[in-house]
Amino acid sequence: xxxxxxxxxxxxxxxxxxxxxxxxxxxxxxxxxxxxxxxxxxxxxxxxxxxxxxxxxxxxxxxxxxxxxxxxxxxxxxxxxxxxxxxxxxxxxxxxxxx
Amino acid sequence: xxxxxxxxxxxxxxxxxxxxxxxxxxxxxxxxxxxxxxxxxxxxxxxxxxxxxxxxxxxxxxxxxxxxxxxxxxxxxxxxxxxxxxxxxxxxxxxxxxxxxxxxxxxxxxxxxxxxxxxxxxxxxxxxxxxxxxxxxxxxxxxxxxxxxxxxxxxxxxxxxxxxxxxxxxxxxxxxxxxxxxxxxxxxxxxxxxxxxxxxxxxxxxxxxxxxxxxxx
Numbered sequence: 001x002x003x004x005x006x007x008x009x010x011x012x013x014x015x016x017x018x019x020x021x022x023x024x025x026x027x028x029x030x031x032x033x034x035x036x037x038x039x040x041x042x043x044x045x046x047x048x049x050x051x052x053x054x055x056x057x058x059x060x061x062x063x064x065x066x067x068x069x070x071x072x073x074x075x076x077x078x079x080x081x082x083x084x085x086x087x088x089x090x091x092x093x094x095x096x097x098x099x
Numbered sequence: 100x101x102x103x104x105x106x107x108x109x110x111x112x113x114x115x116x117x118x119x120x121x122x123x124x125x126x127x128x129x130x131x132x133x134x135x136x137x138x139x140x141x142x143x144x145x146x147x148x149x150x151x152x153x154x155x156x157x158x159x160x161x162x163x164x165x166x167x168x169x170x171x172x173x174x175x176x177x178x179x180x181x182x183x184x185x186x187x188x189x190x191x192x193x194x195x196x197x198x199x200x201x202x203x204x205x206x207x208x209x210x211x212x213x214x215x216x217x218x219x220x221x222x223x224x225x226x227x228x229x230x231x232x233x234x235x236x237x238x239x240x241x242x243x244x245x246x247x248x249x250x251x252x253x254x255x256x257x258x259x260x261x262x263x264x265x266x267x268x269x270x271x272x273x274x275x276x277x278x279x280x281x282x283x284x285x286x287x288x289x290x291x292x293x294x295x296x297x298x299x300x301x302x303x304x305x306x307x308x309x310x311x312x313x314x315x316x
Contacts, residue, residue, distance in 0.1 A: 015109075015112060018109060018112060018113060019112060019113075019116045022112070022113040022114075022116040022117050022120070023116050023117070023120035025117065026117045026120060026121045027120055027121055027207065030120065030207065031207070033203070033206075034120070034203075034206045034207050037202055037203050037206060038116055038119055038120055039116075040201070088110075088113070091106050091109060091110055092110075094106050095106050095107055095110070
């Protein structure tokens, strides 16, 4: 018997990280402010979670400018895509197994 | 058991964020109602202007007379005022809803919705201006309805799916109108006035009412 929990990705434990990944899965790229709006998170909190995801290689960061304002765009990497889908399957299995 | 509930909640969160990040759902039902009322009112004024023109109609040299030019100008002015008013009220109610929901009105999803609505609308606008340039005014009503319907269907991927059905209805009305050319204004009033009001009420009932009740508590 395999333990379903082993497939649950620790990195996606936080609500904000889960939210970031969800938004990036359905959009080619999302900028910092739109993520902030979606998650209703503070700048610092969101930035630290984004950093965490970037360090795990799940998201890509692209810094740019619109006029003088910085515009940072985030997108999901192949590894992130795979990890998130596995996490979703694991979540589903967990729910089914306890029904 | 508790863990199970939290997993379910995670899945719900994921679904909700996927929806919210790819669709613009701040569109207010009240925007539709306001646009519909303005549309009906404007159709009524157009009816008055046109019947006044036909009273003076004397069967001779209709097309090139100054009367016809004046009628054209009045109707054009009316159409432009209607558009500006409908858009302003539409924007106002959606902006108000964004304030209640504490979200931004100008983001990636609203931009995407706008671009996708505008493509068929601009094509339709050019088509209608082209018809007017050729003195062809009979098909303006049907063209307005059909292109607007196409715009709604195109935009529905980026907002509430419900506006797709409004789009189908507008196209249906426009198509029927093609075979009853003299009644363009009635079809226009039905499509832009009555349908907007009905849809606005349905949308408001379905999506906005709940949130407003929560936020006023």
